[in-house]
Structure formats: structure tokens, C-alpha cells
Amino acid sequence: xxxxxxxxxxxxxxxxxxxxxxxxxxxxxxxxxxxxxxxxxxxxxxxxxxxxxxxxxxxxxxxxxxxxxxxxxxxxxxxxxxxxxxxxxxxxxxxxxxxxxxxxxxxxxxxxxxxxxxxxxxxxxxxxxxxxxxxxxxxxxxxxxxxxxxxxxxxxxxxxxxxxxxxxxxxxxxxxxxxxxxxxxxxxxxxxxxxxxxxxxxxxxxxxxxxxxxxxxxxxxxxxxxxxxxxxxxxxxxxxxxxxxxxxxxxxxxxxxxxxxxxxxxxxxxxxxxxxxxxxxxxxxxxxxxxxxxxxxxxxxxxxxxxxxxxxxxxxxxxxxxxxxxxxxxxxxxxxxxxxxxx
Amino acid sequence: xxxxxxxxxxxxxxxxxxxxxxxxxxxxxxxxxxxxxxxxxxxxxxxxxxxxxxxxxxxxxxxxxxxxxxxxxxxxxxxxxxxxxxxxxxxxxxxxxxxxxxxxxxxxxxxxxxxxxxxxxxxxxxxxxxxxxxxxxxxxxxxxxxxxxxxxxxxxxxxxxxxxxxxxxxxxxxxxxxxxxxxxxxxxxxxxxxxxxxxxxxxxxxxxxxxxxxxxxxxxxxxxxxxxxxxxxxxxxxxxxxxxxxxxxxxxxxxxxxxxxxxxxxxxxxxxxxxxxxxxxxxxxxxxxxxxxxxxxxxxxxxxxxxxxxxxxxxxxxxxxxxxxxxxxxxxxxxxxxxxxxx
Numbered sequence: 001x002x003x004x005x006x007x008x009x010x011x012x013x014x015x016x017x018x019x020x021x022x023x024x025x026x027x028x029x030x031x032x033x034x035x036x037x038x039x040x041x042x043x044x045x046x047x048x049x050x051x052x053x054x055x056x057x058x059x060x061x062x063x064x065x066x067x068x069x070x071x072x073x074x075x076x077x078x079x080x081x082x083x084x085x086x087x088x089x090x091x092x093x094x095x096x097x098x099x100x101x102x103x104x105x106x107x108x109x110x111x112x113x114x115x116x117x118x119x120x121x122x123x124x125x126x127x128x129x130x131x132x133x134x135x136x137x138x139x140x141x142x143x144x145x146x147x148x149x150x151x152x153x154x155x156x157x158x159x160x161x162x163x164x165x166x167x168x169x170x171x172x173x174x175x176x177x178x179x180x181x182x183x184x185x186x187x188x189x190x191x192x193x194x195x196x197x198x199x200x201x202x203x204x205x206x207x208x209x210x211x212x213x214x215x216x217x218x219x220x221x222x223x224x225x226x227x228x229x230x231x232x233x234x235x236x237x238x239x240x241x242x243x244x245x246x247x248x249x250x251x252x253x254x255x256x257x258x259x260x261x262x263x264x265x266x267x268x269x270x271x272x273x274x275x276x277x278x279x280x281x282x283x284x285x286x287x288x289x290x291x292x293x294x295x296x297x298x299x300x301x302x303x304x305x306x307x308x309x310x311x312x313x314x315x316x317x318x319x320x321x322x323x324x325x326x327x328x329x330x331x332x333x334x335x336x337x338x339x340x341x342x343x
Numbered sequence: 344x345x346x347x348x349x350x351x352x353x354x355x356x357x358x359x360x361x362x363x364x365x366x367x368x369x370x371x372x373x374x375x376x377x378x379x380x381x382x383x384x385x386x387x388x389x390x391x392x393x394x395x396x397x398x399x400x401x402x403x404x405x406x407x408x409x410x411x412x413x414x415x416x417x418x419x420x421x422x423x424x425x426x427x428x429x430x431x432x433x434x435x436x437x438x439x440x441x442x443x444x445x446x447x448x449x450x451x452x453x454x455x456x457x458x459x460x461x462x463x464x465x466x467x468x469x470x471x472x473x474x475x476x477x478x479x480x481x482x483x484x485x486x487x488x489x490x491x492x493x494x495x496x497x498x499x500x501x502x503x504x505x506x507x508x509x510x511x512x513x514x515x516x517x518x519x520x521x522x523x524x525x526x527x528x529x530x531x532x533x534x535x536x537x538x539x540x541x542x543x544x545x546x547x548x549x550x551x552x553x554x555x556x557x558x559x560x561x562x563x564x565x566x567x568x569x570x571x572x573x574x575x576x577x578x579x580x581x582x583x584x585x586x587x588x589x590x591x592x593x594x595x596x597x598x599x600x601x602x603x604x605x606x607x608x609x610x611x612x613x614x615x616x617x618x619x620x621x622x623x624x625x626x627x628x629x630x631x632x633x634x635x636x637x638x639x640x641x642x643x644x645x646x647x648x649x650x651x652x653x654x655x656x657x658x659x660x661x662x663x664x665x666x667x668x669x670x671x672x673x674x675x676x677x678x679x680x681x682x683x684x685x686x
Contacts, residue, residue, distance in 0.1 A: 110655075132577050314441075
């Protein structure tokens with residue numbers, strides 16, 4: 001799965017511009033899928049037959065999009081003004097390398113030299129309207145030949161093995177989820193299963209709504225990266241969840257309370273199969289689970305996530321052991337006897 | 344050797360202020376092709392010598408500093424590294440910053456951030472303080488810690504932008520060293536009545552330290568310090584900065600010996616080399632400050648290359664300005680040589 005994850009993290013797909021990611025996923029899925037559909041939002045809905053039909057419809061979901069930026073304007077001096085797409089702390093944007101538009105024009109988010117700032121200025125983050133991208137153009141007319149307002153911008157950050165257990169990459173949220181889904185898709189499954197690769201999760205869990213409308217799942221498992229704050233200065237519940245302590249079985253997020261029986265099922269499987277698992281000690285953020293739960297007549301939802309540090313930054317860090325635990329538990333869940341899902 | 348290749352080779356070597364020794368040997372072998380003799384002193388200053396062969400010949404010293412700003416490990420907490428700065432680092436560039444910790448072998452790291460999901464309203468507007476930042480190298484809390492005093496540099500490979508701009512860490516002052524080496528290469532086919540010494544000096548960022556010792560030992564009659572100055576960016580004052588592409592900035596003021604700046608200006612005018620005048624009313628903030636009143640005084644000039652985003656990992660320079668600087672050094676040395684070392 002690591003190789004697949006590395007490839008997925010090398011692709012660029014800011015919310016609203018996921019085509020590069022969906023094209024790769026579609027190609028990868030072709031040999032294993034029985035049906036691949038793409039809706040008008042760009043969601044990919046893949047159906048795979050298992051050994052048996054399911055009584056109830058099961059949907060696995062992961063989102064293809066990542067947080068990033070979008071060009072709003074080009075200044076007379078050829079610099080690019082931008083907005084943030086998804087929830088990004090603008091402090092992580094400063095002095096970072098980016099790639100602009102489908103041509104991936106290299107650029108950087110500049111910051112005036114320290115020598116030209118006052119102490120007060122150094123204690124304050126520039127406003128978003130004060131930030132700019134430099135691609136090396138000196139005039140609006142030359143910049144306009146390369147980029148346009150509406151072009152998407154993603155951070156430029158590679159896939160690095162930091163240590164025996166840790167990976168650093170861009171867009172682990174949620175290419176990791178995509179990697180798990182694709183891995184399961186490539187395996188023989190006990191039951192028919194739907195796999196959805198959604199769009200625009202980061203701008204309001206929007207794509208998943210359409211997916212849920214089309215698939216009408218009874219049960220859904222969302223595979224995600226969730227925020228871990230197990231860094232110094234954070235203790236106890238402030239850490240939210242911890243790397244190396246296993247997959248996070250969700251019970252609620254900022255937009256949904258998950259199905260209690262499904263939580264119990266995941267927990268019981270994990271205990272039985274000795275798969276390391278943990279719970280989040282703080283509820284923050286949201287996932288596609290909210291959209292899936294509330295679309296149509298509703299669905300029973302749950303989630304499995306990896307604790308991810310520096311989420312929504314160019315350089316997220318996650319633990320390989322947690323990734324393996326998540327894949328193992330998701331695999332068990334997907335293949336478990338259907339009766340186990342009964343509430 | 345073209346300027347980009349020289350910079351690329353210099354970029355490959357990390358040389359944080361005070362820890363230039365490990366890079367010194369490589370810098371020495373890089374510059375060896377341009378000189379009769381090279382040397383590294385106990386301070387880590389790297390010298391290149393070209394003797395004229397004439398006993399009475401005067402000596403000109405060309406200086407650029409090889410050190411770069413960075414960080415230094417002060418301890419560990421839960422497996423993460425605490426640190427302080429080496430040189431003038433704006434803390435606003437630190438969140439989610441990728442770094443290389445110079446252990447043997449080096450380790451990649453990320454500077455921690457608290458994700459947006461867990462922040463309070465208004466947190467984003469305040470810059471993070473260094474005491475709340477840590478380097479994550481993916482270590483477990485019980486691993487043998489990285490020793491205190493281990494230096495750290497920012498990760499940032501050389502990127503070509505449009506219109507002849509290049510961006511990398513430590514173009515302050517590698518761009519200047521590249522300009523000097525290019526000038527020396529151009530001079531190699533000319534007969535010189537001067538002794539030429541180049542020094543890649545150390546610890547400039549910590550207080551102009553290496554150059555003081557270097558110039559004392561060399562006892563030059565003339566010295567030209569080549570450093571960087573602030574190029575105009577959207578968030579800087581146009582009246583206090585230099586437009587990229589405007590050529591080499593020639594320093595004028597008490598720190599620059601009048602005859603030197605006068606001669607540099609007249610050579611630039613005469614040879615139609617793009618240039619501007621940089622007025623420094625006191626301390627130029629460069630090695631020129633310590634060289635000028637060393638021993639019984641050394642005639643000192645200052646040339647600066649306009650550079651955007653100084654002291655960030657995305658420093659950006661227009662190649663034309665490096666070339667203009669190289670050309671001026673070349674023409675000035677030739678002019679001085681043909682005048683028998685008289686200004």
C-alpha cells in the first residue's frame with residue numbers, strides 16, 4: 001500500500017479540481033471493478049462484486065481532494081493574489097513552495113525580509129490579502145500568459161520516510177483513505193461493495209452528498225486522516241489521538257454522531273483480531289460521514305482514521321503502523337458476516 | 344562554469360553559521376579549479392589564491408560568506424527536538440517548515456504546528472513563538488536523542504522560476520560567491536599585476552566573524568565584499584529596496600572607501616554594466632564593516648545583489664543581477680591591475 005500511497009500523494013487535486021486524482025484512481029480500479037461511474041461533480045462510484053450479494057448496501061468512502069489555494073487576481077507587477085481552499089492556517093503558507101495551475105508553474109509564497117520588519121510585525125501573521133505568490137513574472141501581461149484567476153494552487157512537498165515508522169507527505173488527508181479503498185478493491189471480497197472516491201470534502205463535505213443520493217447506502221464506512229496533536233506542549237486529551245496507538249475508530253465528528261452498533265462491531269473485531277485501535281479524545285472537524293448519514297432517508301455511518309500530525313499543512317506526518325492497522329480493520333469489516341451489521 | 348551550476352553545487356552543502364567545517368572541504372574542491380592554491384583555516388574560512396608572480400604586486404581580496412542561517416538543537420521533549428536560531432530567522436517562516444537535522448547521517452524533520460481544527464478564533468493572527476515550536480523527526484520518545492548543539496538547515500532545493508529568477512535557501516550569500524567565482528573564471532585568461540585572493544568566509548550571520556580573521560591574515564590592499572541587498576517585493580517599501588533586474592548595487596557611504604566606490608561606479612558606467620547606488624549611512628551590515636578598519640585600514644568596496652525574501656528558505660534572485668555583479672568584479676580587477684594597483 002505504501003507505493004500506492006506515495007503515488008497518490010504525488011498527484012494534485014485541490015477541492016474543485018480533482019481530475020488528476022480521479023483519472024489515476026479510475027485507471028487503477030479498471031481491472032478490479034465491475035462498474036465505474038463518475039457523476040457531474042466528479043465523484044467516482046465504483047461497484048465490485050463479491051462472492052455473495054449483500055442484503056444491505058455497504059459503501060466505503062474516502063475523499064480525493066486536498067486543501068490548497070486558488071488564484072484570485074494578478075497584480076500589475078506579475079504577482080498572484082490567492083484565496084485558501086479548505087481550512088488552512090495561513091501561518092503554514094508563509095515561505096512555502098507551490099505549483100500553480102494545471103501546467104504546475106513553480107512559485108513561492110513570499111515574505112518580506114526580517115530586516116525590513118518591526119518587532120510588532122514579526123509577532124503578527126500577515127493578512128491573507130497581504131500574501132502573494134511569486135512565479136518570477138514582472139508584469140501582469142507576462143503572468144497572464146501562464147496563469148489565470150481560478151487556477152488552483154497546491155503545496156509542493158514530497159513523500160519522505162522520516163524514520164522506521166513515520167511518513168511525511170502532502171495530502172495524506174485523504175489520499176491515505178483512497179489508498180485503503182483501492183487496496184481493498186484489488187482484493188477478493190466476500191460481499192458486493194461500493195467504493196466512493198468523493199470530491200470537495202474539504203469545502204463542506206459536498207461531493208459525498210451526491211454519492212449517498214446515488215448509492216443509497218444502508219451502511220457506510222468512511223476512511224480518513226484525522227487530526228493528531230501528540231506533540232510537546234499537548235497532554236492528555238489535548239493530543240486528541242496518538243500515533244503508534246493504532247487506528248482511530250470514530251464515534252462522532254463535528255457534524256454527525258456515528259452508529260453505536262457499528263462502533264461496537266469495529267471495536268469487537270479489533271479486539272478479537274488483536275488490531276491496535278484507539279478513540280479520539282476531542283471532537284473536532286468533520287468528515288463525509290455527515291453527508292452520507294443525512295442524505296435521502298439516512299444511513300448508518302462509522303469511520304476509521306489514521307492519526308495525522310500537521311494536517312492541512314504541506315507536510316503531514318503519519319505512522320505506518322496505524323496505516324496497517326486501519327487497512328486490516330477495514331478489511332475485516334468489509335468481509336465480516338452481514339448479520340454482524342444488524343443493530 | 345555557468346552561474347546556475349556553481350550555485351547548484353554550493354546548495355548541495357549545508358553550512359550553518361558556526362558549523363561550516365563539514366562543507367569547507369567540498370567548497371575547497373569546488374573552487375580549486377579557479378586558483379593556483381586553496382586553503383582552509385581553523386575558522387573554516389576557505390581561500391583561493393592566484394599569485395601574480397610579481398614581488399611588489401598589491402593584493403585584492405574578494406569576500407562572500409559561505410555560512411547560512413539555520414537552527415540549532417537545544418534538547419528533546421517526547422522525542423521532538425527543541426531548538427533556537429542561528430542568525431536572524433523570522434519565526435513566521437517556521438510552522439510546517441521542513442528541515443534537515445545535521446546528524447550523521449542527516450535526518451529529515453518537520454516543524455510542528457497545531458492544526459486549524461484545534462485552534463481558537465484569533466490564534467492564526469498571532470505568530471508562533473519559537474518556544475512553542477518543535478522539530479518532528481519521527482522519533483519515538485524513548486529513542487537515543489539527537490545531541491544538543493546539532494545544527495539544522497532549512498530544506499529548499501533550487502527552483503527555476505520564470506524570467507531568469509532562481510529561488511533557493513542561502514542565496515544569501517551563495518549568489519555572491521557564485522558571482523565572484525564567475526569573475527575569477529573570466530579573469531583566468533587575463534594576465535594580472537595583482538595578487539587575487541578569494542575567501543568564502545564563515546560566521547557572517549553571527550556577527551561578521553570569519554571575515555575579520557581572514558582579512559587580518561591576508562593583509563590585502565583592497566577588498567571587495569559581495570553580499571545581498573533587499574529587492575522590491577509587493578510588501579516592501581519601493582524607496583528602500585532595489586528592483587530585481589536593476590543590476591549590481593554599489594555601496595556608497597562611510598563604510599565604503601570613497602576611492603573604491605568611486606572607481607566601481609566609474610567602471611560600471613564606462614562598461615555599461617547595469618547598476619544602482621546603495622547608500623549606507625553607517626554600518627552596511629556586511630563583512631565590509633569589519634574589514635575596512637582592520638590593521639592599518641583596508642580600502643574596501645561593497646557590491647550587493649538584489650534578493651527577495653532574505654533569510655527565508657525561498658530567497659529569490661534574478662540571474663541577470665548575479666551576472667552584472669560578476670562582470671563588474673571582472674572589469675574592476677582588470678582596471679585596477681592595469682593601473683598597477685593604483686586607484
